[in-house]
Amino acid sequence: MPRSNRPRRPASGKPGQGKAGPGRPGRPGGGEAPELDLERARSGFTRRESAPDGEWMVRPMTAKRAEKAYICPGCSTAVLPGIAHLVVWQDDHLFGAAAGLAERRHWHTNCWTSRSYRHR
Numbered sequence: 001m002p003r004s005n006r007p008r009r010p011a012s013g014k015p016g017q018g019k020a021g022p023g024r025p026g027r028p029g030g031g032e033a034p035e036l037d038l039e040r041a042r043s044g045f046t047r048r049e050s051a052p053d054g055e056w057m058v059r060p061m062t063a064k065r066a067e068k069a070y071i072c073p074g075c076s077t078a079v080l081p082g083i084a085h086l087v088v089w090q091d092d093h094l095f096g097a098a099a100g101l102a103e104r105r106h107w108h109t110n111c112w113t114s115r116s117y118r119h120r
Contacts, residue, residue, distance in 0.1 A: 048091060055091040060084070061106070074111025086112050 046059040063084040070079045079085045086107045093100030 057089050057091045057100075058112070059087045060109075061087055070106035072108045072111050073105050074107055074115050079106050079108060083108075085109060088112060 046057050049056045049058050061084060063082050066079070066083055066085060067081055069081055070085075071077070072079050072085075086109055087104055088107050089104035090100040091097065093103070
């Protein structure tokens with residue numbers, strides 16, 4: 001006789017009250033799930049960009065997470081708190097990845113996308 005791929009229902013007839021623990025079907029130990037940080041999930045992932053001036057790591061920063069003021073190297077004006085922007089560092093730094101990360105800069109998104117490579 002073939003097996004069924006469906007999970008068995010607990011004897012009480014209520015889903016989620018079986019061996020796995022209350023409210024957590026299929027997970028041993030029970031307990032509550034950790035709350036998902038939606039702002040962190042929306043902020044995006046660090047991506048690698050190749051350009052004539054090197055390899056860059058680019059991380060988007062959402063307006064909600066932008067808490068300090070920085071000077072944008074592209075236009076030399078302030079990136080104010082509450083403004084979405086990019087955090088950029090050089091991945092192929094001469095002294096290694098840690099040195100590149102230590103020299104990261106906060107750019108306006110438009111300044112980063114329209115930057116010129118002639119003066120670098």
